Amino acid sequence: MTASTPTFPITELLPQIVAALATHPRLVLEAPPGAGKTTQVPLALLDADWLAGQKIVMLEPRRIAARSAAQFMAQQLGEVVGQTVGYRIRFESKVSAATRIEVVTEGILTRLIQHDPELAGIGAIVFDEFHERHLAGDLGAALALDLQATLRPGLRLLLMSATLDGERIAQWLDAPRLSSPGRSFAVRIEHPPARTQEVIEHQLARVVRQALEENDGDVLAFLPGRREIARVQAVLAQTLTRDDVDVLALHGELSLIDQQAALVPAESGLRRVVLATNVAESSITLPGIRAVVDSGLAREPRFDPNSGFTRLETVTISQASADQRAGRAGRVAEGTAYRLWPQSRRLEPARTAEIAQAELSPLALELAAWGITASSESDLPWLDPPPAGALAQARELLQQLGALGDDGRITTLGKRMLELGASPRMAAAALHAPPSLHALVADLLALLDARSPMRGEQARNDDLRVRLAALHAWRDRRGVQARDADAGALAAIEQASKGWRRRLDVRSAASGVPHSHSVGDLLLHAFPDRVARRDDSNPTRYTLANGRGARLHENTALLGEPWLVVIELRRDSRDSLILAAAPLDPRVLERDFPARFSRERSLRWNEQRGAAEAFDESRFGAIVLERHSVPVKPSDALPALLAAVRARGIDSLPWSDHARRLRARMQALRQWMPELGLPDVSGAALLASLEDWLAPCLAGRHRLDALGPEDLSQALASRLDHQQRRMLDAQAPESLVVPSGQPRRLEYAEDGPPVLAVKLQELFGLADTPRVGGGRVPVTLHLLSPAGRPIQVTQDLKGFWERTYPEVRKEMKGRYPRHPWPDDPWTATPTHRAKPRERR
Structure with missing residues (x-):
């Protein structure tokens, strides 16, 4: 069946893998990078009797690795991709009716399971590089286990990884565990120090030149992202004087041709320097590498509460990643790994699971589609369950967006949002947009999923429309370099926009300058909680619909805009800083969000007057549109008075000495004789129970200073029944005779x-x-x-x-001679007076 059968370290283990899955529906496979697990295991499973001609789906964390693995397997079969072996990634698919091994990325496996809970025609799911603990992998594994336990007991699940806690994974899966040796040579570790005031790009370029002098073969350098790779390329172009070295980039935003250039051997007489992101850690083969230069940095998903999105952030890698990167230098011969951090620095042992630190609204929506609600979320077999607080927050957001009903079940809109495949916020905005604006929606989907392309002075421009205008200008000029924007970033955004246009069935791209309110009006449906209205007394301050305050920075491009939808914020203890926003037409709020308008009576405490005040207010969410003062009703004043006491503290009340002593006696006897059941009158307990003991004293009053010391004493005493009062006087008396x-x-x-x-x-x-x-x-x-x-x-x-x-x-x-000092104090008469003077 194969055109060529290369030998890999895992080759000898392949029969055991096939046999293990014949007797058990789940298996854990540990194999280091270079063992051949990604490309050899799926091919070995194709002819297994238990597969019975069904399809194998392999989840690959990265697009480059998915394409590369599919191409390599197809070459071994003497075919092109899309026949027996194919792949599906975001906005790209190469599969056919003949495809039996399908390599997929991101949420595509989840979509397969949601569309067909029986996975008809699929006999095995392979989770490659499971140690990376991507959210999609954790969710896919949990859904697959649930599916296997209910509808498809014959479905095979194989979890493969280079560095994972195999014992823990095997216990979770209740599965056997196999290990394969790797193919590696000794790797020497060096920690070359940075020079004074040397930035990371210059340090890495310098160490790359050192690695070329000290080692044979090619050099692989790890950087966190495309921007850093471009900077190092520029430095090497100026400082690398050798003619026999070719500098190549490898990251997910490159074209297929450029990616492939880094994956093939160097031409005779040439050496290569491959500048790569963490896509080169595993799953792909880079021939000829003898030295690794590691920045120790990577881009990983982190939820950014300032924007409401999960974004890629630059973080320090784990020790497991550092070991994998270093191992790349020892694939063909002994090599060297240069680490650009102090040897004394201790790294975290392994990467933190994405589920523990991501925004979970996409996960919550998938769970709702699977029939999992807050009351049944423990039914799913998680390796690490999602944090309860983050999941509750995600469900609350989905209800605001209309994706979940009040009962927590998915709505028709929620199902359409899943089908679109965008983040829940942006999917809600896209699905509310009229077809005439779908081209603009595609651009916004691409822009808000990427870092800002603006550079120079425009990098701090807080008007989101500037980014859109830069994209349109770059597109209209057919990719001519923009002065204030990164052309490479715009090209990547344009590529993503093309994918969204295909998905939205849009034939032509948007161009020119959009209408002043069109961006904000669209994004209202993504950020209904971030609608902001300018304060009447301060033109740079805004109140958000969620009740928080925000402010514009001093060089803002949005000064004077009465209404905004805020996309990015930098949190502050008081008012957050608006980093990106777009103006909106408030009439759209009335048209699309009528249920969020309300008229209600509100109360607040006036600290200066020491009194409660009442207002009749018109609101959009927490934004006050109109406010009129109205008389305070006794029933209205009580909550404001109690809130004021909570804010001021229990000691702000007019306690008399008698009342303080009474509290002390009650608290002491409660400790000495707990069987009496005396109430807790500590400061914290009294604050927590104001409605029980203080509210009756405040009934009918508008001001705190109307409360007297006697009222507090009576309020305390009223907390004791007759028997408790009697015991208090007897066992914790105010005085002793x-x-x-x-x-x-x-x-x-x-x-x-x-x-x-x-x-x-x-x-x-x-x-x-x-x-x-x-x-x-x-x-x-x-x-x-x-x-x-x-x-x-x-x-x-x-x-x-x-x-x-x-x-x-x-x-x-x-x-003191005038006072009695008897020899025998036991029989002496007690007295509080001095001896009377003797009369003469």
């Missing part, structure tokens, strides 16, 4: 026993320390001199009389 017959106050603290400060003479005859709290807590005695100064602090009165009193008596008798 000492042997002299006088009542002396007990001072209660937050922690520890109460304190009784009393003159020593008043305790004559008292043998034991008084106790409270049902006899469980001895009182701390502060024994005072006749002048009220402390003599001794003790909780052992008996021990004081026996051991300490004789010494105290000697000292005090001389200092």
Whole structure:
């Protein structure tokens, strides 16, 4: 069946893989880069008896790898791509009725499963490079496992990876585990330091030149993205003087021809420097590499709450990625890996799963289409379940966009959004647009899925329409270099726009300058929570429909616009900074969002007046359109008063000394005798229960200063029933009557026993320390001199009389001769007075 059968390290393991899947529907395969798993395993499975002539679908994380794998397998069969082996990626498909191995990317596997939950005609799904933990891979695996457990028990699932926790994956799948050796030679690791004030591009170019001098063969350099690759190419063009070196780029935005140039061996007498993104880490073969220069950086998806999109951000790679990159230098002979970070730096062991840090509205929409709602999300067999908070936030957004109903189930609009394949926000905008604007929608879909193409002074332009105008000008001039925009970025955006135009059935591209409000009016349906109205008193400040504040920067191009839809924000503790927005026509709000307009009575607390105020307000979301002051009703004032207390804190209330002592006694007895069930009167508990104890005192009042200290004491006391009050007075009394017959106050603290400060003479005859709290807590005695100064602090009165009193008596008798200092304090008469003077 094969035209050529090259030998790979995994070749000897292929019969075991086929046999393992014959006896078990799931398998985990660990094989390092270069083992041949991506291209040899699917071909080996084609003739398996258990496959019975059905199709194999292989999920590949990257488009370059998907094309490359399909082309290599087709070559082995002596065919062109699209016959036995084909691929489907975003906006591109090469398959036919004869295709039996289909390599797919992104959400295409999910679409296959959603369209046909039985996957008729598909006998196996292969998840390649599963260690990269892309969201699409995790979701696809969870759906496939669910499908296998319910409708297709005979479906085979194979998870392959170069670096994964195979034991954990195997336990999750309940599957056997096979490992293949790689083909590698020793790789020497170097950490060449950066020079003073040397930027990463110049450092990498310098180390590339060093690698060419110190090693034979080709050099592979890893950079985070296309822009950095272009900068290094420019530096090497100026500094590389050798004629035998060809510098090539390799990233996902290149044409097929340019990508292929990096994947074929160098011509005789030439050496190559391949500047690549992390697409070169695995799944593709780069011949002749003997040295690797690693920037230690990559672009990975991160949810950006400022824009509402998941964007690619530059991050430090994991140790697993660093090891894979270094391994590229040891495929054909011993090699060298140059790492452009200090040897002392410790990297994270493995890449964080995308599901833990991405915006989850696309996932939530897929789950709803599968019939999974908030009440049943635990039914899906996740390796790592999505964070509950992020998933709840995603569902809330989908309800705003109309993709989910109040019951959490997918709506007709939600199903159409899935079919379009755009992010939920942009899919909602696209599907609300009239056909006459679909060309403009295609441009916006491409623009907002990419980094801004603007450069120079225009890079900070906050008017989104400038990006669109740059794209149209570049397109109308047939790709002529724009002064303030990156032509390469515009070319990539145009390529994506073509794909969206095909999907939207648009025959011609948009051109010229769009209508002033057309962009904002379209994007309303993507960002209904980001509609913003200018404040009447400050032309640079806006209030968003979600209630947050935002501001324009000092060089804004949007000054004077009364209404905006905000696309990108930089969060701040107060007002966020608007980075990109477009003006809108408020009449569109009335036409398309009538349900978000409301008229309601609102309350607020006027801190200056110390009183509640009421208003009749007309609103769009949280944006106040009109406001009129109206009289405050007693029922209206109460929530505002309670909110003011919460804002000010519990200590802002007019507590009397009596009320504070009552709180202290209640809290102490609650701790000493929990069986009594006394309420918690700590500050935090009182704030949390204002409606229960304070609201009755505030009923009918408009101002906090109408509340008096007695009201607070009564409010506290009302929290105790009769039995609890009786026990409070008995077991945590306000005062104790000492042997002299006088009542002396007990001072209660937050922690520890109460304190009784009393003159020593008043305790004559008292043998034991008084106790409270049902006899469980001895009182701390502060024994005072006749002048009220402390003599001794003790909780052992008996021990004081026996051991300490004789010494105290000697000292005090001389200092206070007019006061009694008996030899025997046990039988002496207690008194709070001095001895009367003798009459002469």
